[in-house]
Structures are given as C-alpha cells and as structure tokens.
Amino acid sequence: MRRLGDLEAEIMDRLWTWNRPATVREIVDDINKTRPVAYTTVMTVTNILYTKGWLLRGKHGRAWLYTPVRSREAYAAALMEDGLGESKDRPAALVAFVENMDEEEIAALRKALRNVSRQAKEVQ
C-alpha cells in the first residue's frame, strides 16, 4: 500500500510543476493517467496539505483552487539552511558534512590540498 506521504508528494509535485492554481479534479485526472486513485482520497489529502500550511486555497465558482504557499526552491533553501545549521533554533539533530568556515580557514584548506597534489605530482 502506498503511504499517505507519497500521495502528498505527488500532489505538491504537480502543483509546483504547473506553477498555477489548480482544482482537485485536475490533480486527480493527472494522477489517473498513471494509476487509479479516488477523487475523495485526493481531496482529503489536499485538505491535509492545506491544514498543514503547505497550500493556499481560494474559491473559484463552486470549486476550490489550490496553490503552494512557497515555491519548491524556497522550501528547499529553508530546509537546506536548517539542515546545515544556519538557522538559529536548530537542535543538534542533523549532522552536516562540513560546517561553516571563514575566509582564512578556507585559504588554509586550499593550501593543504594544493601541497598534497604537488607532492603527488613529484612522486609520479
């Protein structure tokens, strides 16, 4: 069985790709091109996304039109900065590959790397 999160991702993916407000019907029709899914399921999950604060909605005639609150890139940047420890209120939950460094430290890194590649050439 597919998880709820997968359907959430499918819905967000379509709204980000289309880059315009869309109805649940449009989303269902698009997903149905690849696999069958019930209208009510998509409606429920879209509503969950709305209550979680991922989507905005506005009434258009009788149907709700949904749009992502922020672009995929904006969310990704916020997540990356959180993961890399650049946001202020980050518990030590995530481990970044390297931490922030200043100019001097980067210069020292570059020097260390250059020394080694020179030595490697001399050996060859």
Next chain:
Amino acid sequence: MNAAPALAGYTAVVGFAAPRLLLRAAWPHRAPALAAAVWHALAVSFSIAAALTAYSLAVPAEHLHAGLVGLLHTCGLNVGTGQPDPDTADRLAVGVPAAIGIALVASFAFHVVRARRARTQHREAVDLVGRHSAHLCATVLPYDTPAAYCLPGRRPRIVISDAAVRRLTPEQLGSVLEHEQAHIAGRHHLVLAAAETFHSVFRWVPLARHAREQTALLLEMIADDRALRSHSHEALATAMYEMAAARTPKGALAAGGQSVLIRLNRVLGPRKAPHPALWGSVAAAAAAVPLLPLLVACPPGLG
C-alpha cells in the same frame, strides 16, 4: 574510614586534568573510535565518582550531627529534637546520587526525543520537497550550493543539494554519500546525544565541554575513515574543500571551521594506526576507568 577526600580528588582529576591530558595526546586522531570511547568512559567515571562523593559527604554528616548534639547535651543544653535524626542524613546520602542519575537519564531522554521530533518534521518536509534518487540512495533538493547532511534515526535520509550532484565528480559524490551513510549506520546521533547530555548536566566541568566538542570531531573522523575504505583520499578531500569553500561566509559566525581543516589534513596526511600495544592498553584503561571510583570508594585492602 571515610573516602570522601579521595573521591573528591579523583573526581577533580577526571573532570579537570584528564581532558587536558587527552587533548595533548597524539593517538586520538589516529584511533578516533577508541578515543570517543575513552571520552565517554571518562564521562561515566566522572558521573559515578561525583555521585559517590556526594554519598560519602552525606554519611559523615550523621556522625557530625550526633557528635554535635551529644556535645551540646553534655554542656547541659537540651536540644529540641533530642535524638539526632539519622533519616535526614540517609535520605541525603541516597537522594543526591539518585538525583545525579535521574538528571542524566532524564536529560538523555529529553535530548533524544527533542532531536527525533525535529528530524521527523524535517524528514517529512524533505520528502515532499525533494526528489528521491534510487541511484544515489539520497534525497536531492534544489539548492545552488554543494552541500550534504544526514537525518539519522529509524527512517534515515541523506539529503544532498542538486548543485553537489552537478559539480562533484561521481567519485567525490560517492565519498560524501559514504561518509553520511557511516553516520547513519553507526548511530552517531546517539553518541552525540550522550555527550550533549553529560554537558547539559555538568556544564561547568571542562571534561563535559571537551567531551562534547571532541566527540563531534571524532565521529566525523570515523565517518571519514569509513568513506576512505572504498574511495580515494583525493576524492574525499576535494569534496570536503568544495563544500566548505562554497558555503563561506553567510554573515553568520563561523564556528568550528577549524575541525574541517583538521579532518582534511588527516585525510591527506600519512595514515598510521597506533601500535597494537598502545591500542590494547588504552582500550583496557577505557574499560577500567568507569570502575575506578568504586575502587577508590571501597579500597579492597581496607575491606
């Protein structure tokens, strides 16, 4: 005989002198896993010694109390309570060590739960925003700086920016992913949480501060070593440099950048595992250190 002075002395040595000694040693960076074990053994030893010190300080309080009341009594003064209350001293003798134990356990649980909640929230968002790459076994986020981090736990994720995928060679990318995989497989977040816990309870002790800093650095070295098993030194070092250089300065304070330099020099430098004899004796010492305070408290000779 009361062991309080000996225990207090031992606690001070472990808390204040031992970290200085360990920081000056050369072998920890050559055997990072062993060194991390030694830091944790010292932390356990310190906690037990502190609890036993509190216990032995509370026990003579009873004798002192009895002596004081007895003295007043012979002087003709009748103190209201008459009999000294041995219960108070007993309660103190059990209560203070118990409080230290409870504080450590509760703080560890708090750290683990809080971190898990933050990671779960983060993971759900990453799953929505990112695209999972079955080929890389990682989630790729659109972000214009090469960067990577991992979300350890029961449902782990490695998160990597699309800039890293584009700009790093497959070999470099592989070394980064292997490094993050090592953090996840080694459950490094729990080791880090233990160091964090010890620091939050004994904040003013140098051992706590150094143990936390060194544990973080040593865990990175362990992950580096794991990546080096299947990838070249140049690939890992270059990937490290590329990512560190791309992330400079964002206005924020650059803290702990020194550790990347230490790691890079270590990855590139000559690598020599410590002599087996040294390794063995350090490992034996690490195993024995948590038991030492018990030996100090009840010297077998004085049984």
